[in-house]
Amino acid sequence: MAEEKTWALVSEVGGEHGYLEELADILKQHFRIICYRELLEDPVLHGPKIQVLFMWKYCPAAEPLLLGLLPSLKVVVSGGVGIDHLDVPFINSLGAKVANTPGVVSDSTADLTMGLLLASARKILDGHQIAIDPKTMHIPQSLMGVEVTGSTLGIIGMGEIGYKIAQRSNGFEMKILYHNRTRRNVEDEQAVRASYCESLDDLLRQSDFVVIAVKLTSDTTGLVGHRELSLMKPTATLVNISRGQVVDQDALVKALQSGSIRAAALDVTHPEPLPRDHPLLGLPNVLITPHIGISTYNTARRIVEKMVENALAAVKGLPVPNEVKLQLHNQC
């Protein structure tokens, strides 16, 4: 008789808000997948069979859910790099490991960062609106943008994603400054022509574009607030691809309204999505995307493959390649 596959609970598979069916098939090759709805049909019978919980960031691993997966739960594997939605010490205290999928998300997130930066600098979305409006006869003054080529880019958080942003910015001949808890080695810096700014304030004062690429931790929550925004040039643009909580949004609204900075391009907000009446949604100098940094087919596939790799290792009692132990680094 064929051995029964390991049971895994998936935060969402398929459906309107779920993961793509073809990716679910990768999981199903290795696991007996059940989703929340099925679990809830008989939590007492199903819960204790589950060894793996596959998560995506929108689905917090609530305490009662996790407790219902005992005693079998071996690992919680989160797709993506951010693990701010997970209580790692609590999960560890249940005897389960936590893993994420860093590395595979960096290219698509860095690509989107450049997209946001360029779209905001060159008012691409405003241009699109005008181009498709039959009443428009000419290019208005309001479509004048700021030059990206040769400008100064300040990257806050020079982890893998920050570094890939720097690589891409070389193509735009940008002067690159970065601020990080630990300085990169000289070879890394030279390879992307990036200069270390020990002082975040100096980076903010000098940059035409400030990109936030830090992880959300207690140290980075509210990292960019009123004081930091007031140090930026009035012609500068803030780009955030990390987490909404890194920026004080009320201070950001004020800075954008008063013109103390030129614009903001945000792939992340707090909360997500913003309430429909949130002032950020009504500002002409804000571009918002709904947290799509990792949303490409290639990246999604690679994430799921990494999730499987981590889960199989945990189930077999082998070292888990991307086990999250403690958040030692801030950058993403």
Ligand SMILES: O=C(O)[C@H](O)CO
């Ligand atoms: O953390 C990540 O990888 C992305 O932001 C998706 O959550």
